Every structure is written in structure tokens, then in C-alpha cells.
Amino acid sequence: MDNRPIGMFDSGVGGMTVFLEVMKKFSNEDIVYLGDTKRFPYGSKSKETIIELSKKAIDFLISKNVKLIIIACGTATSQALEEVRKIYKIPIIGIIEGTIEELKKDTNNKIGVIATTGTIRTKAWENEIHNKIDSSYVISRACPLLAPMAEEGWTDNEVAKYTIKEYMKSFKGNNINKLILGCTHYPLFTNLIKEELGESVEIINTGEKLAKYLEKYLIEKNIKNTISKKGEYKLYLTDTECNFINVARKLINNEALIKKIEKIDI
Amino acid sequence: MDNRPIGMFDSGVGGMTVFLEVMKKFSNEDIVYLGDTKRFPYGSKSKETIIELSKKAIDFLISKNVKLIIIACGTATSQALEEVRKIYKIPIIGIIEGTIEELKKDTNNKIGVIATTGTIRTKAWENEIHNKIDSSYVISRACPLLAPMAEEGWTDNEVAKYTIKEYMKSFKGNNINKLILGCTHYPLFTNLIKEELGESVEIINTGEKLAKYLEKYLIEKNIKNTISKKGEYKLYLTDTECNFINVARKLINNEALIKKIEKIDI
Numbered sequence: 001m002d003n004r005p006i007g008m009f010d011s012g013v014g015g016m017t018v019f020l021e022v023m024k025k026f027s028n029e030d031i032v033y034l035g036d037t038k039r040f041p042y043g044s045k046s047k048e049t050i051i052e053l054s055k056k057a058i059d060f061l062i063s064k065n066v067k068l069i070i071i072a073c074g075t076a077t078s079q080a081l082e083e084v085r086k087i088y089k090i091p092i093i094g095i096i097e098g099t100i101e102e103l104k105k106d107t108n109n110k111i112g113v114i115a116t117t118g119t120i121r122t123k124a125w126e127n128e129i130h131n132k133i134d135s136s137y138v139i140s141r142a143c144p145l146l147a148p149m150a151e152e153g154w155t156d157n158e159v160a161k162y163t164i165k166e167y168m169k170s171f172k173g174n175n176i177n178k179l180i181l182g183c184t185h186y187p188l189f190t191n192l193i194k195e196e197l198g199e200s201v202e203i204i205n206t207g208e209k210l211a212k213y214l215e216k217y218l219i220e221k222n223i224k225n226t227i228s229k230k231g232e233y234k235l236y237l238t239d240t241e242c243n244f245i246n247v248a249r250k251l252i253n254n255e256a257l258i259k260k261i262e263k264i265d266i
Numbered sequence: 267m268d269n270r271p272i273g274m275f276d277s278g279v280g281g282m283t284v285f286l287e288v289m290k291k292f293s294n295e296d297i298v299y300l301g302d303t304k305r306f307p308y309g310s311k312s313k314e315t316i317i318e319l320s321k322k323a324i325d326f327l328i329s330k331n332v333k334l335i336i337i338a339c340g341t342a343t344s345q346a347l348e349e350v351r352k353i354y355k356i357p358i359i360g361i362i363e364g365t366i367e368e369l370k371k372d373t374n375n376k377i378g379v380i381a382t383t384g385t386i387r388t389k390a391w392e393n394e395i396h397n398k399i400d401s402s403y404v405i406s407r408a409c410p411l412l413a414p415m416a417e418e419g420w421t422d423n424e425v426a427k428y429t430i431k432e433y434m435k436s437f438k439g440n441n442i443n444k445l446i447l448g449c450t451h452y453p454l455f456t457n458l459i460k461e462e463l464g465e466s467v468e469i470i471n472t473g474e475k476l477a478k479y480l481e482k483y484l485i486e487k488n489i490k491n492t493i494s495k496k497g498e499y500k501l502y503l504t505d506t507e508c509n510f511i512n513v514a515r516k517l518i519n520n521e522a523l524i525k526k527i528e529k530i531d532i
Binding site: 038040152 | 305307410411414418425
């Protein structure tokens with residue numbers, strides 16, 4: 001057992017979709033979240049920059065005495081996870097492995113992937129799918145407008161609706177049965193995506209898969225929190241002139257559990 | 267007189283709206299254009315990064331033997347112009363000064379400004395307007411989705427239409443008579459903006475104002491091209507996996523004048 005908090009970070013509100021799933025599944029775990037809102041978006045930055053920013057975020061979370069770190073960001077997972085695992089001793093989990101573990105259980109995978117331009121370019125999802133899942137059927141598409149749109153809070157207006165319509169054209173008629181939301185901002189558009197693709201396509205929320213994977217992980221490593229109480233949440237932002245706080249409050253939906261929202265300089 | 271080319275740069279296709287205005291006004295000037303498409307967008311990057319990227323761009327253009335450099339990017343103008351002018355001897359012009367010179371001629375300025383998040387945060391436009399124009403009436407709004415949308419080539423679809431509708435809400439009922447397009451990508455949305463704001467608001471294309479300003483500038487400095495011939499254009503991109511080339515070809519509309527499109531590594 002280890003009663004210290006779980007740490008996680010993202011470039012903005014996206015990682016809060018992962019936060020939500022972890023919070024739902026582990027109601028007694030404390031969470032420290034870092035939103036690097038000053039540097040949003042990560043999706044179009046270089047690999048070197050993403051590694052540097054990930055190191056800053058990890059150093060900060062370690063200073064808050066967390067027991068493990070979740071990279072709650074598709075871009076940072078695909079571009080920096082491998083590198084930072086070489087540098088740090090603390091366990092670090094990205095958003096890809098949990099999803100891959102779950103997909104391995106299915107035999108019929110015809111997969112679509114949407115993510116930021118940076119993630120799509122790395123082919124991180126395609127490579128993992130080809131290497132670890134018995135499926136060579138993958139179609140991917142970069143959706144560079146979705147994360148900035150989520151940061152604006154535009155997830156159910158007309159702009160969002162037509163943007164999803166446009167992006168989903170890549171998957172219509174292509175007979176996929178699963179769509180991986182490879183950027184953690186994208187679950188905020190789940191309803192609109194479902195409307196476009198219909199019920200026959202399963203929408204894969206990587207945060208949900210990560211939470212399942214995390215359960216096994218915490219047990220195996222013997223680091224579950226054993227105290228019976230409500231988890232407490234601390235949110236740190238590198239810039240507060242943004243929509244983050246509104247989205248976070250709406251998702252957590254219990255003001256009493258938010259012990260801190262603080263602007264930090266890293 | 268100086269018959270060497272004019273150099274200009276931007277993070278992507280935005281600067282091509284400036285290119286177009288300069289090309290129209292000075293049909294015999296050669297132009298070397300650098301689109302730093304690998305690092306797009308500049309709009310959400312830090313001041314330090316913008317200065318560093320601007321220096322790289324300027325060094326490259328100087329290596330192409332240009333006679334002056336136009337920063338055809340609102341973000342780089344607002345964040346880096348002052349710094350790079352301290353470093354380089356070559357004349358460097360941004361997109362703000364030309365517009366300010368033109369607006370000074372009017373007595374009734376009730377100004378709206380739209381630009382990237384980075385530019386709006388610097389208050390570069392507000393400060394210049396307050397300092398140099400007899401008007402204290404300025405309303406500004408960051409429009410972070412417009413430049414990425416232009417890079418996708420989405421300038422007249424339903425997404426663009428509803429995005430403009432949403433952003434223009436900040437100006438409706440606020441009695442502005444001019445709207446400065448403070449990012450060089452934005453003239454690609456001129457028709458949609460006009461539809462929203464109506465004929466009573468003048469849309470200020472900074473590239474057009476810059477071209478007017480440039481005429482005086484070239485004459486004063488005695489560096490106009492005196493050869494009577496069609497200008498020739500060379501386009502350099504740091505990444506070619508993008509929509510740039512299509513947009514550029516459409517704007518220039520004369521394949522014969524494009525002498526080179528080349529991917530470079532800076």
C-alpha cells in the first residue's frame with residue numbers, strides 16, 4: 001500500500017477526461033493534476049520540446065510527493081514516454097498501453113485513430129497496434145482543430161458539430177468498428193462523434209481504458225491507497241487565463257473535493 | 267535602387283496574404299518567402315521561442331541575399347520585431363506599423379482587433395493604437411481557432427462560417443467602424459467576416475496597408491527594383507506535409523512566376 005497521491009499532467013483540460021475516469025474508479029485516491037496551460041497546445045510542438053516540457057511536469061509532480069505519474073496526454077505519451085522512463089525511477093504510465101491491453105482481448109479489431117498532428121506523425125498508435133494486436137487494419141487521421149476547440153469550451157456548439165462531421169468523413173464507409181480517441185481532449189466530443197458514426201462503431205476513451213489498466217497495476221505493485229475516505233484533488237495550472245477551471249469544476253462536480261487550484265511557474 | 271529580392275516569413279500560409287498584396291503592388295519585385303510550417307502555429311508559443319524562430323528565419327532569408335525582411339506574421343511582429351531589430355542591420359518591417367500609419371490619417375477610429383492568443387496578450391495593437399492614434403476606443407478578441415483552420419484550408423466551409431459567427435459576437439453592438447485582422451491568416455476569412463459585421467465596418471487587411479507603407483519605404487530608402495520585368499518567387503517551407511502549396515498556388519495564380527518550392531531544414 002501507498003497512500004500518497006497519483007500525479008498526472010496534460011497541456012490543458014484534455015487530461016481532465018483521464019482524471020474523471022481515474023476519480024470514478026478509485027474514489028479514495030488523492031490526485032495531483034498539472035495542466036500546462038501556458039504551453040498549450042502540445043500537439044504541434046517538436047519532440048524535443050515535448051520531452052523538455054514533460055520533464056518539467058514530472059519534476060513538479062515528484063516535488064508534490066506522488067507515487068506514480070500518468071501522462072494524461074496523447075502527444076506527450078507518443079513523443080516523450082519512452083525517453084522519460086529512461087530518466088526517472090518513479091513509475092510513469094501513458095495513455096496508449098492501457099488501451100492496447102484492452103484491445104488485445106478482442107479478436108475483431110478494425111481500428112480508426114484520431115489524434116493531434118504530432119501524435120499521428122509518430123505512428124505511435126499504428127506501431128503499437130501492429131506489434132501487439134492481431135490486426136493490421138488501422139486508419140488514422142490528424143484532427144488539429146479539436147484540442148484548441150475543447151480549450152475554448154466549444155464541444156457542443158455548431159462549430160464542433162460541423163468540425164466532427166468533416167473529420168469523420170475519413171472513417172465513413174471504411175468499415176471500422178472501433179475509433180480510438182488518441183488525444184485526451186477528444187472524449188469531450190463523444191456525443192457528436194457517436195451521432196456521426198452511429199452505434200456500430202465503439203468509441204474508445206483512453207482514460208477509461210487506462211483506469212481499468214491502472215487497477216491491475218496498483219494491485220500488482222502493491223501501491224493502492226487503503227484508507228477509506230473520499231479522494232482529495234489539487235489542481236495546478238501554468239496559466240489561469242483559460243477555460244480550464246470551468247471545465248474541471250463541471251467534470252469533478254463536487255467543489256468540496258477540490259482542495260486547491262493554484263497557478264504555478266515552472 | 268536595389269534589385270535584390272524582398273524577403274518575408276510566417277509560420278504558415280498566413281503570410282501569403284501579405285505576399286499577395288506586395289506582389290500586386292510591386293509586380294517587378296522578386297520575393298523569397300519562408301513558411302515555417304514545421305513550427306506552426308506561432309500563436310500559442312512563448313515570446314522566447316518566437317524570438318528564436320524569428321532569428322532562424324531572418325538568418326535564412328539573409329543567406330538568400332534579400333534587401334529587406336517583412337515579418338508577415340502578427341505573432342512574430344508583436345513578440346519579436348523589437349528584439350530582432352536590435353540584432354540585425356538589415357531593414358525589418360512588421361505588419362503593425364503600416365496599418366498604424368494608415369489609420370492615423372482617419373479621425374474617427376472605433377477599432378476592433380482580432381489576433382492570436384499570443385498577440386492579444388502582448389497588447390501590441392492596443393498600445394500602438396493608444397500611443398499613435400487619436401483614439402482610445404479599442405476592443406480586442408483572441409481567435410485561436412482561425413489560424414489552424416486556415417492551415418487546414420477550411421476558410422469557407424460550415425465550420426469556418428460558425429466559427430466567425432461565434433467570434434464576431436464580441437463586436438456586434440459595440441459600434442466599431444474598423445476591424446483589424448491582426449493575424450495574417452485572417453484575410454482568408456474576409457468574406458465571412460463581412461457577412462457577419464455588415465458594410466458599416468471596414469475590414470483592415472494588414473498586408474494591404476503594409477504594401478502601401480512599403481511603397482514609401484522603398485522610395486525613401488532608395489531600394490526599389492528598377493528593372494522592368496515580372497517578379498519571380500521562391501518559396502521555402504520547413505515542412506511540406508501541409509496545405510501550404512495549394513493555397514500558395516491559388517493565390518499567386520501564375521505557375522510560371524514560381525521559380526522554386528523547396529523544403530529546407532533550419
